[in-house]
Amino acid sequence: MCKYPYIQSFAMYGDRGKRLYDLFYRTRELIGLDSMKAAMWKGPRQANSASVIGSLTRKSFSRSPCSAVPRHRHLLQHFAGQAVTIESVVDHVVAATPDASSHVKRTTLAPMQTDGLIARPNQARKNSYPNGTVIVFPDALA
Numbered sequence: 781m782c783k784y785p786y787i788q789s790f791a792m793y794g795d796r797g798k799r800l801y802d803l804f805y806r807t808r809e810l811i812g813l814d815s816m817k818a819a820m821w822k823g824p825r826q827a828n829s830a831s832v833i834g835s836l837t838r839k840s841f842s843r844s845p846c847s848a849v850p851r852h853r854h855l856l857q858h859f860a861g862q863a864v865t866i867e868s869v870v871d872h873v874v875a876a877t878p879d880a881s882s883h884v885k886r887t888t889l890a891p892m893q894t895d896g897l898i899a900r901p902n903q904a905r906k907n908s909y910p911n912g913t914v915i916v917f918p919d920a921l922a
Contacts (some may be wrong), residue, residue, distance in 0.1 A: 786813040810874055817880035828909055839855065850887050851879065852897060859917040862900075866913040885909045 784806035792800050805816045858872065864908075868893070870881045879888075890907040892898045899916040903909070 803870050814874045814881045860920040863916045866909045
């Protein structure tokens with residue numbers, strides 16, 4: 781079997797929207813995958829699509845991080861009925877979505893908290909997620 785638990789493919793497109801090549805990145809550490817995703821989002825030729833090979837699910841990149849609604853829905857379904865730490869949420873986002881860790885707190889969790897979709901019992905300040913913050917996700921939405 782593969783000795784790399786984190787494998788990500790990036791479809792690279794030119795300035796005119798033509799697919800130039802596919803870049804496959806593999807690593808044993810989640811921090812390496814997060815760094816690669818951050819670089820891809822930051823670079824001038826951003827990836828427009830990606831496949832998370834380990835889970836065989838098709839994901840897509842746009843010119844900005846995934847839209848908030850699908851990201852919210854994904855987290856609500858994945859963590860339904862659970863109380864988890866911010867570290868668990870960030871690790872999941874990096875491992876299972878096209879997003880980097882920098883897309884989690886401000887662009888995902890803060891709007892979810894404002895909309896009342898998540899609870900944070902041990903949080904000192906609203907929309908602040910230091911290490912150890914517990915996030916409570918409601919049971920599955922109807």
